[in-house]
Amino acid sequence: MVRDDILSVTGLRVVTRDGDPLVHDVSLAVERGGALGIVGESGSGKSLTCRSILGILPPGLRVDAGTVTFDGIDLTGLDYRSWQGLRGNRISAVFQDPASYLNPSITVGKQLSEVLRVKTGLSRRAAHARSLELFEQMGLREPAHVYRQYPFELSGGMLQRVLIAIALSADPELLIADEATTALDVTVQAEVLDLLEDLRRDRGLTLILVSHDLAVVSQICDHVVVMRDGVVVESGTADDVLKRPQHEYTRSLIEHHTAYGIEKFLAEEVLDV
């Protein structure tokens, strides 16, 4: 069967002004409706790879070689105008610290409505109705009440749901979640991961989940890429990477979980929660 990749990155190289490579020859692909996990620590180049896909590299960095193809479009050569129809509309993203992406002095509902009006051209009234609908789909209870709240009145998990609602407002095909659950409590992290999995099932959303934690990625991804020092050191199906890790670094990540995670206790007993 031929794979239907919605996104493929080939030989991506990101360099600084002086030409030092930070991301080196990275290749990866995600199937339409699939979920790809990118695992690595800070400095591994996982976020720069995502930012290259989104066309939002930090100042001073540029893509020096390689291609990023989204649904047949080469993203590396796009001008500003062409990006407007793609970013937020067809490719969207959520990041680690949701509060910093929201205006603290505007209610979260207004902020979502504004995006809806700009991105999808809805009227004020229709945008309001659609916002309530989106909040509800994100599992926020009492959407009408949440609509009128300011960011400081919401918990981290609720803010991340608001950000996911905003990211999904134009019904994108691909969502990149870069450490989107890292700052959350474990139970809230599970709620957000469950939500992402629901969205994938119900809307056919394609996911790229970026995390330093292999366990987070293995919860919902079917393919995993492990990065270190700007290079892909391992990639494959989640099952292969977890059960038959080839690279020493991947093995050390797995050992850490086996030695210190709750797996140790689960392996010996039947979990009865």
Next chain:
Amino acid sequence: MSELLEVDGVEVSYGRGRAERRILHGVSLSLAAGESVGLIGETGSGKTTLARTILGLTRLTAGSVRFDGETVSGLGARALRSFRRSGRLQYVFQDPLQSLDPDVTVRDSIGEGLRIRGGLTAPDVATRAEAALASVGLPADLLGRVPGQLSGGQRQRVAIARALALQPRLLLLDEPVSALDAANRIQVLDLLRTLGTDQGIAKLFISHDLGSVAGVTDRIAVLFRGDIVEVGSTRDIIARPQHPYTRLLVGSATTLTGGGVDRERRRELRQALADHG
């Protein structure tokens, strides 16, 4: 067996009158010498307030904290200072960059507590600092460095060495590995797992994440909305959790094996917790 730390019916409130908010509703917890206990709770559960209360940084409104047979809650400023100076109770924070002075060398950072306590000559302080650094597995050539010249894992080990230099009876570790990446996390956990067991140093690990302390604790206490809702051996808490919150906590922990808990079950667990009130 006599307990090293006895937290008995501790209540803490902030604010007065109608604005009063109770953070801890009568918390009891005890630790024996040499024991390693995890205190698990989510944001707002009161775990940091409890730690601060044990340290005497937050005043309790009811209950008591006893340490090594002495009541240390409600001490006056002078008595509290003298208790702290003894170094019997030491605290290690999440972020060593904030707990270590960026301009002070490793040698001086580790020796500072010893100098404040007094009674040792300068060469003795230096020897003790070196021994403390060695006990966390770091080479003596790091003594002249400042925190900025160390990796995250080395910094956290220096913070631990600084606490150990005072030969404490109890170490309070607040999210000691949360700020570290995987490789450094393993180093620090490897150290903490066996640290102090020979000397009978007790350890209280405070974390929001059951998974990060499961491998280094004998017992786990689960704090939920200001109450300890469950205490048990680490094995029992993970394999046979009783309280709805503990069940959700275990069911929410990310594992490489999936843990056998699926989304549907988690939804049921959330509902059970909501119904629980």
